[in-house]
Amino acid sequence: GQSLEQPSEVTAVEGAIVQINCTYQTSGFYGLSWYQQHDGGAPTFLSYNGLDGLEETGRFSSFLSRSDSYGYLLLQELQMKDSASYFCAVIKQAGTALIFGKGTTLSVSS
Amino acid sequence: GAVVSQHPSWVICKSGTSVKIECRSLDFQATTMFWYRQFPKQSLMLMATSNEGSKATYEQGVEKDKFLINHASLTLSTLTVTSAHPEDSSFYICSAGPGQGSNEQFFGPGTRLTVL
Numbered sequence: 001g002q003s004l005e006q007p008s009e010v011t012a013v014e015g016a017i018v019q020i021n022c023t024y025q026t027s028g029f030y031g032l033s034w035y036q037q038h039d040g041g042a043p044t045f046l047s048y049n050g051l052d053g054l055e056e057t058g059r060f061s062s063f064l065s066r067s068d069s070y071g072y073l074l075l076q077e078l079q080m081k082d083s084a085s086y087f088c089a090v091i092k093q094a095g096t097a098l099i100f101g102k103g104t105t106l107s108v109s110s
Numbered sequence: 111g112a113v114v115s116q117h118p119s120w121v122i123c124k125s126g127t128s129v130k131i132e133c134r135s136l137d138f139q140a141t142t143m144f145w146y147r148q149f150p151k152q153s154l155m156l157m158a159t160s161n162e163g164s165k166a167t168y169e170q171g172v173e174k175d176k177f178l179i180n181h182a183s184l185t186l187s188t189l190t191v192t193s194a195h196p197e198d199s200s201f202y203i204c205s206a207g208p209g210q211g212s213n214e215q216f217f218g219p220g221t222r223l224t225v226l
Contacts, residue, residue, distance in 0.1 A: 031213055042203055042217040043154065050213065087153065091213060097144040098205070098215055100153045 002026040004101035006088055011107045012078050020073045020104045022088035030091045032064050032071045033098060038084045046086075047073065075106070083108045112138045114206050116218035123194055124226055130190045131221045133160075133204030139184035140206035144215070145177075148201040160187040160204075194225040 004024045012018045022032070031050040035043035047055055049064035049071060061074040075082060085105050089098035113136040123129050133143055141162045146154040158179055159167040166179035178190040187206075191198055203220040207213070 033213070033215070035217075042220045045214050045216070048213050094213070095142060095207070097156045097159055098154075099156065100146075102153045 002090075002099060004088055004090060004099065006086075006101045006104045008102065009105045009107070011109070014078055014080060014108060014110050016078050016108075018075045018078060018106065020075075020086050020088075020106070022071045022073075022101055024069050024071075024088070024090050024101075026090050026092055026099060028092035029066065029069075030093050030096075032062070033089045033091065034060075034062050034073045035087045035089060035098075035100075036084050037087065037103075043087065078108045080108050080110065082106060112136075112206075112214075112216045114204065114216045114218040116204060116221050118221060119219060120222040120224075122224045122226065125195050126193055128190055128192045129194055129223060130188055131202055131204075131223075133187045133189070133206070133218050135185045135206045135216075138206075140187075141184060143181060143187040143204055143206045145179065145187075145189050146203045146205065148203060148220075154203060157189075162187075191223065194223070196225045199223055199225045 006022045033048045034046040037043045047062035054063045059076045064071040085103045087103045088101040115134045117132045143160040145157045148154045156169050157172045160179045160181040162181045168174045181187040201220050205215045205217045207215045
């Protein structure tokens, strides 16, 4: 089987830093992606890691350790608009579909 | 970034009818598109991989005769929910990637299906 584990909920205040962890167990691994989804909307791409290490894109960073089957999404300088669901997703082979984790609901308060 | 559209954005139908959902890649060609289903407060579950010019590949537990997929061109894939029932009510989302070394998948805006 395959599984992607991430916390179900995280709460934080504006301006804070939040880390959302993802551990995965899949029959094949090519890379780890992160997506954001607001209520009623479609997922939007945030970041991708194919190799170990940190990828930084503005306020968001993502990290991958292939040997630990572990990654995280780091959100800095949180804003109210960051309140959403965040999904980690594994790509098992290039060009194949995403296998999504169960998602983490982030609530940012003022 | 690349754009994927879906039509309709929402649909309400009676039990027993069929509903067709279109997924288009607007500014790139996609030999492969993916169809996902998302129930409220749950994750996206892959239903099938749509391959241009050939049969779709369905995930375990997804009835291929109920969820008909056609990928007749490099920019269009359709999902037809046949003989829909209330338990088929869900959010259906397609995705495609521009390929060419990119690992990013672009999602359509989704179609909310409600079966009465």
